[in-house]
Amino acid sequence: MSGIENLDLQSIVADIHRDLTPRLGEGKVADYIPQLARVDPQSFGIAIVGVDGQVYKAGDAEVPFSIQSISKVFTLTLALGKHGENIWKRVGREPSGSAFNSIVQLEHEHGVPRNPFINAGAIAITDLVLAGHTPREAIGEIVRFIRYLADDEDIVIDHEVAKSEAATGYRNFALANFMRSFGKLDHPVELVLGTYFHQCALSMTCVQLAKAGLFLAASGTNPLSHHSVVTSQRARRINALMLTCGHYDGSGDFAYRVGLPGKSGVGGGILCVAPGKASVAVWSPGLNHNGNSLLGSRALEMLASRTGWSVFGA
Known part of the structure; x- marks a missing residue:
């Protein structure tokens, strides 16, 4: 290089x-x-x-x-810091070969997402970041972490985008409910997705x-x-x-x-x-x-x- x-x-x-x-x-x-x-x-x-x-x-x-999904790099980093290599019991490390919001693949693999960067995998990671926190606390932790990395206190969440995602995120609700049915999410779907939609709405x-x-x-x-x-x-x-x-x-x-x-x-x-x-x-x-x-x-x-x-x- x-x-x-x-x-x-x-x-x-x-x-x-x-x-x-x-x-x-x-x-x-x-x-x-x-x-x-x-x-x-x-x-x-x-x-x-x-x-x-x-x-x-x-x-x-x-x-x-x-x-949007670039935030998944930072939440993955946070989850690894909290849970270490244990996160790989919840999500895989293989390329998906399918669309980022595929339900078929998730069903085929019994609720274990293929990797942390497709939507299902990122939702599972957000569930791990949520451990021990309310959604508000977890969102605050994510924002503080990214501000720390960028050394910039002006980074904020665009709440209109978060609201827009929550209003139209039917596929993400389906993915989260599917994982919950397999026992792969620890927290209620609404709490996990509330956090997830806000992390994706970071404006930078x-x-x-x-x-x-x-x-x-x-x-x-x-x-x-x-x-x-x-x-x-x-x-x-x-x-x-x-x-x-x-x-x-x-x-x-x-x-x-x-x-x-x-x-x-x-x-x-x-x-x-x-x-x-x-x-x-x-x-x-x-x-x-x-x-x-x-x-x-x-x-x-x-x-x-x-x-x-x-x-x-x-």
Whole structure:
């Protein structure tokens, strides 16, 4: 993987933004969540935060957006901190090969979700984070953790998005009730999903998101504060799950084209990690058929090509 010191990263992000500007608006906004349907489909931002703390950005990198499933990286980190390797009794570590909200797969596997990044798996993880807490306390813990990671007290939950998700989240209610029927959730479905919808409604900018993910690029330690977030082994394992499972049934294609751990969200954001180099966040609301940001994926493919960053070698 090429180094960071000899790259003009500001020129690279500016060039990527310029090259993709003619394609703004491509893809389909996640209109099944009414509040997300209102987002400007022409939005596009990209931010890189190096392990040295330098920030490189272009476009709408300072515009907040709903991070949605990217939040699953942070709740997984919290759950691992609370319960350690015991969480793998509740959720698997394999790519799904199915849609992120598949019920068929969950039934076939007796209520054990395939991985922590599909919806059912993330709901199971939220159930673990909820242990010993009320939903309000758990939501507060999640927000405080992400503010701590990003060193930014301005990160908030968009309550209108949370309300919109709760009003239309029938499939998530079905998944949660299904797991509860198999004894795979400890808490009442309404409490788990109330917490889950709020974590998905976190509103962040590309710069804030890239800063929050920086510990995964630096062996589990925030290189700016020098605080240890997780062990280097745990950071490596979270990155491995992001690489293999972070883009639902498009994870293999993302690994093929980009070659870096990443986690997408239906708000159009993607958090990507170049281990030892940088954390990257992109945002473009139009999604491809897998539910991943169409231009965001393309931007990261261009970035990997122009920097030589890939876990598989330059």
